[in-house]
Amino acid sequence: MELDNAQETPSQEDSSLCGEISPPVLEQAFSKILHCFTGPEARRGNARDVALKDLGDLIEATECVRLFEGSGAQLRGMLETLGKVAKALEQYAAPPKEEEGGGARHSEVAEKAATVGLLFLKLLGKAETAKNSLVGPAWQTGLHHLAGPVCIFAVTHSLEQPWTTPRSREVAREVLTLLLQVTECGSVAGFLRGEKEDEKGRLSVILGLLKPNLNKESWKNNPAIKHVFSWTLQQVTRPWLSQYLERVLPASLLISDDYQTENKILGVHCLHHIVLNVPAADLLQYNRAQVLYHAIFNHLYTPEHHLVQAVLLCLLDLFPILEKTVHWKGDGARPTTHCDEVLQLILTHMEPEHRLLLRRTYARNLPAFVKRLGILTVRHLKRLERVIIGYLEVYDGPEEEARLKILETLKLLMQHTWPRVSCRLVVLLKALLKLICDVARDPSLTPQCVKSSLLQEATDCLILLDCCSQGRVKGLLAKIPQSCEDSNVVNCIRKVQQISEGAPYDGT
Template sequence: GASPPAAPSPSDLGRALAGMLARRRSTGDDALEDLSALLEATECDRLFGKTGDPHPQMPEMLGEVATALEKYAAPPKENGAGEHGSFEVAEKAAEVGLLFLKLLRKVEAAKNSPVCPEWRTGLRHLAGPVYVFAVTHSLEQPWTSPRSRDVAGQVLALLLQVTDCKSAAGFLRGEDEEEKGRFTVILGLLKPSLNKESWKNNPAVKHIFSWTLQQVTRPWLNQHLERILPPSLLISDDYQTENKILGVRCLHHIVLNVPVADLLQFNRAHVLYHALFNHLYTPEHQLIEAVLLCLLDLFPVLEKAQRWKGDGVLQLMLTHMEPEHRLLLRRTYARNLPAFVGRLGILSVRHWKRLERVIVGYLEVYDGPEEEARLKILETLKLLMQHTWPRVACRLVVLLKALLKLMCDVARDRSLTPEPVKNALLQEATGCLIVLDHCCRGQVKGLLARILLSCEDRKVVSCLREVCQGSEATRSLPPVAPGLCQRREWESCRCHRTEGET
């Protein structure tokens, strides 16, 4: 017959939340249980206020509690906890995630209630910490578990639903031009943990920053350039390869999504170039891959500032490629070499001697079943001959020997290389011979006619006959006699060629 207990008043609720906030570090589990019970017993109008009865301190208090919960579930400092510690963090995150789900459901109920006008204010204070928690624990990391990732994913989905956002990108930048996104708020929350002294205290902050940055594209990103560029440079300048790669990918995203004028302002593009160029001296193939891809997209920006840097990068690449014996690095360099030759165009004539040595050397070395390096080197050779065809005739003997040796080696290969890969190598080599013949005014056909009389390999004979009969590909090549515009471009290039190149 006793009357049910009355729901706590807003002032009592505020004191209770403040007490739990103070007890969080000493008795975290008990505080989580008490907070869960308190949220279940509290109606949404007690949390967000009734019409005509505002309680302005409650939204701020909820934001402080959300921030405390996010920090309580944060992973420890790098190398500060072993496997057992990571398991504890994942368990804490799952419990905190369930609390955030209850809190967001209260916001959703208040949103649909006509007597809770302060739900927008409360959501504004909650959204940032809840987002940081959800991203921290929804990515696959050492401090997460399948259960914690599932709960964090639910938290992020419910947060987007409550904020009427279709995606995380819409949540950060705003769903339309009139709506202001929350990217600035998130960067403000991350800023204290993204300086030189503190960014390694929380191993999750770099991943939160990187993932969040990737969601915001042009035209929204350039207005945040002053906030995102320093942390990206800081992460890329670390001694750990993992952090370097993460930072370079952040810089690449900035290069792709910030207007050229903003990158050129205050010499930012020049700073980016030097930060990336220094990474080319490291022997980590994944880092080299990320850096080369970023530099390829940065070169058009530098061209507009009349600071062409492609020559220096290609020269350093060739310096490293020539003696390199590690297969992963050889494949990485070879994979990106065609793009650099294509970007330089006729200017690649400055590097013909070194390119010739690299091409011949790489064509001689077996590259495993996929033959990625040799295929890319053949692509590079074809592009190089097309762009610098007046310089090809003097290299006819060297290139012809290298291509014929490759074709014979592939035809006699009895290794595990699949037949489609062998056929691709033979076709690419055939295409190079056709281009070489076009650049040398038919001299290749005359030399191959005598070889056909003594060659006994059926595959090689078929390829050589294709070269002798010509190909449709020759129609797209420049004429042997250059026109007026091509003459001027070629003469301009000759004036700037590297000393000693022939």
């Protein structure tokens, strides 16, 4: 078969003979199709559509052995061209920049993805057939060039995103399933890291393909890139991730440093995954942990509760790593830690905060900080007392999440700092009694189970307070059952009084 100049694509008649053509001629045919996607004529309206049809015909008409036969430079050249075609197809189906009318073109992108996905299924089907034939190891070389672009395509279109439809997601998931089958991998994680100890995974190849689109100037040109990077990163865990740290950390920091809250949250999730799955020694090297801390800490000044939640969870896992370098010799005051710094900022934000979602977010994470600092929480005791009393006074909606978490915080605070609690007896006792009375008489739609939880937690706090004050709470509450008519309040008081002096209590 004779092929015309590189400006043309193979005709259907030529394609029907592809089962008989030699690898050099087949490589030329793929090169012409590649030129239709990357050359000047790619801008013409139907040039790529025609190339897609011709490529499908070419793949169908070519025997699997023809795609993977040959040796040396001849075979490598053909397989490299095939890999470039796969990369061009992946880029052809990629969603456009948002400012280029991305929303209006999402349906068009989904159609392209479905078409490209079917082509990838055909290519992978040929590789699966070749794997079981007498072609030898050539199919593995072919997969080396195909796997990266095919995986990026599958991840881009299998996740639920604005540019996908049920049909395009279904095709993309079929592509990913077949890719794992052909590569003999039991999971995506195995595909990326390698199924065996001595086997090299494909993560390095995929990161190499993503790298040109993950720099400061270009990472927003394709809105799918950040999701592909994040999803891929989170499939690889300890101990495999550490060898890729230099390649994944800059991109994660870049995404987290964006002005859009959505991107900040995505970047913080990536950084959190790195913190959890990279050894502390690697994070401490070259001051990486400090860089992480300062990049994440700055997000605490934003009023977005989803972002604050992601940041606090990440910081709580980063503290043990940062504090590995802090050593107390016992000859003076313990040095303040990063946990102290973050808790101080949180308490500063909590006192005047009136937005319920942020109040709940702060309260949800406060117990973990008290657990982390332990007895050192006494450094923040005055401000914690003000925050606890202030939050106990405010109704928090039907679920009462903030007040329940504040009560949990108070219990932990009394457990860890009990020598300092007795001098705050009157203030804390008044706040707890007021809460019990408010909840008992609450006419709102708060579920009874939530009210019961609040009353039980408040009662536990009273019992702890009594233990910390050597039984003084019992004496102060002695006359309340005689004058109070509310059965719920009386029941709580009696539970406190029933704890005999000296009896062990599991909360202390």
